[in-house]
Amino acid sequence: MAHKTKDEILHDHNNDGVDRRGFLKCMAWAGTGAFCVLQGGVLKSYSMSRLAEMNPENMKGELSFVQISDSHMGFNKPANPDVAATLQVAVDKINALSAPPEFLLHTGDISHLSKPEEFDSVEQILKSASAKDVFYVPGEHDVLNDDGKQYHERFGKGAQPGGWYSFEKKGVHFVGLVNVMNLKAGGLGTLGNEQLEWLEKDVKHLKSSTPIIVFAHIPLWTVYPEWGWGTEDSAQALAYLKKFGSVTVLNGHIHQTMQKVEGNVTFHTACSTAFPQPKPGEAPSPGPMKVPAEQLRSVLGITDVNYVAGQHALAVVDSTLA
Amino acid sequence: MKRSVFIASMIATAVLSFGGTVLEYKGFVTSAQEKPASTAEVKIDNFSFGPAAVTVPVGTTVTWINRDDIPHTVVSTERVFKSKVLDTDEKFSYTFTKLGEYPYFCSIHPKMTGKVVVQ
Numbered sequence: 001m002a003h004k005t006k007d008e009i010l011h012d013h014n015n016d017g018v019d020r021r022g023f024l025k026c027m028a029w030a031g032t033g034a035f036c037v038l039q040g041g042v043l044k045s046y047s048m049s050r051l052a053e054m055n056p057e058n059m060k061g062e063l064s065f066v067q068i069s070d071s072h073m074g075f076n077k078p079a080n081p082d083v084a085a086t087l088q089v090a091v092d093k094i095n096a097l098s099a100p101p102e103f104l105l106h107t108g109d110i111s112h113l114s115k116p117e118e119f120d121s122v123e124q125i126l127k128s129a130s131a132k133d134v135f136y137v138p139g140e141h142d143v144l145n146d147d148g149k150q151y152h153e154r155f156g157k158g159a160q161p162g163g164w165y166s167f168e169k170k171g172v173h174f175v176g177l178v179n180v181m182n183l184k185a186g187g188l189g190t191l192g193n194e195q196l197e198w199l200e201k202d203v204k205h206l207k208s209s210t211p212i213i214v215f216a217h218i219p220l221w222t223v224y225p226e227w228g229w230g231t232e233d234s235a236q237a238l239a240y241l242k243k244f245g246s247v248t249v250l251n252g253h254i255h256q257t258m259q260k261v262e263g264n265v266t267f268h269t270a271c272s273t274a275f276p277q278p279k280p281g282e283a284p285s286p287g288p289m290k291v292p293a294e295q296l297r298s299v300l301g302i303t304d305v306n307y308v309a310g311q312h313a314l315a316v317v318d319s320t321l322a
Numbered sequence: 323m324k325r326s327v328f329i330a331s332m333i334a335t336a337v338l339s340f341g342g343t344v345l346e347y348k349g350f351v352t353s354a355q356e357k358p359a360s361t362a363e364v365k366i367d368n369f370s371f372g373p374a375a376v377t378v379p380v381g382t383t384v385t386w387i388n389r390d391d392i393p394h395t396v397v398s399t400e401r402v403f404k405s406k407v408l409d410t411d412e413k414f415s416y417t418f419t420k421l422g423e424y425p426y427f428c429s430i431h432p433k434m435t436g437k438v439v440v441q
Contacts (some may be wrong), residue, residue: 141430224431285368
């Protein structure tokens with residue numbers, strides 16, 4: 001079996017230094033974020049260092065929102081003893097964006113230990129964001145000890161009993177999924193039959209030209225099963241989305257940015273606002289990475305997403321907190 | 323001469339294996355009449371249970387201790403026992419009163435699995 005050498009580019013269709021296979025290696029560390037445009041199911045990716053060459057008008061659209069993830073409020077160990085401060089920096093970053101986002105998506109692990117005061121702190125800090133609406137999905141750290149009862153009471157209003165929901169914004173159909181409940185020994189994230197049936201019905205009536213954005217905590221593609229970084233039954237969920245020309249999947253959980261394109265679907269994971277985790281397989285375990293204090297903010301971040309109507313285009317911009 | 327060396331090495335081996343038992347089941351080696359509580363410990367470190375499988379006699383109390391920077395749980399696959407979430411350095415104990423195999427996992431990170439065999 002031939003192995004390609006590290007960082008070798010096999011197919012550089014977009015002349016952007018990133019090939020499709022290479023997306024798994026396209027991890028935005030230390031300020032080397034990616035700016036992505038999805039056109040007719042094809043993602044173009046530019047490194048952040050080339051953003052200066054881009055026309056800022058291309059980043060504007062009918063709809064823009066910001067994804068934040070993994071705030072882990074309550075975590076207090078190296079390398080980040082103050083996760084409230086870094087969440088506040090993320091909010092300041094959001095408030096400084098030239099195109100103010102209409103709302104925020106939080107892709108889970110809001111809290112570290114599901115404590116009421118941890119949820120309180122996050123809600124309090126996010127109140128200072130220019131965007132007032134926050135759409136949440138739970139991470140496994142948000143449903144500890146009580147099967148998610150507290151999470152559902154706080155954040156699940158208007159959602160299905162299991163916590164999943166959908167909504168429309170300017171012609172874009174958003175679906176928030178829950179894949180952190182009822183996890184089985186030895187397994188990955190799970191959506192479950194009830195949620196899959198709901199999803200099938202939820203998208204059935206939509207035109208295939210409707211842009212779809214799915215967000216959930218654990219990646220809906222298999223990033224690294226050895227560390228549980230994937231979802232058992234995500235293939236079934238994606239099968240219901242096959243007819244759509246533009247599907248974007250936004251996840252958290254792995255505390256680093258990663259992108260992948262598969263047919264009409266673009267997958268994207270966001271940075272944590274709390275602490276970084278190692279690249280797949282590059283440490284004995286996925287535990288928190290300890291980085292020098294001066295480097296911490298360069299490995300935390302937010303994701304800004306812009307949608308331009310008529311172009312089927314999503315511009316996904318990761319920026320660090322540095 | 324050769325014979326005494328052989329005997330000496332047999333004794334050394336016996337002491338070594340005895341030492342291993344002491345490490346595994348603290349308290350089990352004291353007098354059988356007193357029926358002292360037998361204990362065993364499983365460390366949670368680097369997203370794994372160590373040792374992943376422990377074999378203990380009936381009546382043993384197994385204690386799990388989380389040495390990771392990340393919280394974990396200890397949940398029996400058949401729901402025989404279930405810990406609350408264990409933050410760093412927190413412990414959970416369960417006393418096994420019946421023979422059998424007890425597979426368990428961390429319900430937050432289900433790739434982490436382990437087993438207690440009670441015989």
